[in-house]
Amino acid sequence: NFMLTQPHSVSESPGKTVTISCTRSSGSIASNYVQWYQQRPGSAPTTVIYEDNQRPSGVPDRFSGSIDSSSNSASLTISGLKTEDEADYYCQSYDSSNLVFGGGTKLTVL
């Protein structure tokens, strides 16, 4: 089994850029795609990135995803921050036996 570790919280100002990391504990981050979900308070999660860097229709191009094999991690980058981006963000990946979510990162847009 593997784990996905995210920072508990990040904060940034409107208009700035923020990056949220997701580190895989074992197995290569590049071997299995990573997804990212946004969860606003009191709401169900929605997909903002799938297959490492693909955006579903309707998700603005301010959201982008990437992976870094050297650190065995994935990243979600949000540019041009808006107050509406304030939410919890979860990464998700898998292996042959399990589907795993990261612990979540609370993004505060000050």
Place this chain on the structure above:
Amino acid sequence: QLQLQESGPGLVKPSETLSLTCTVSGGSISSSSYYWGWIRQPPGKGLEWIGSIYYSGSTYYNPSLKSRVTISVDTSKNQFSLKLSSVTAADTAVYYCARHFVPEYIVGATGGWFDPWGQGTLVTVSS
């Protein structure tokens, strides 16, 4: 558009079985492209995949919950259901159902992603 709605008791006693149903509207649960999944979220905590089912009845479960979980499907009602046995307070959570897209390059249903999700239902385990 596709919508999912969870239903079931909001309070379950310890050691009993939690039972929830997800009703799918705006699309067929028999679509060949999708599995259908359950995910839970304890209050103030993160997400945990419980398991997923294909319309044919093929299931995949989180290994940590597998001994207590049963997911079934009723295509005639466009519904799928979750049963979690021998519950404890640790099973208190918001339970979500979701459509689970599993690309063809993935063997089984431990990969892919969830979209859309139901609104979630809080189940409390307490005597």
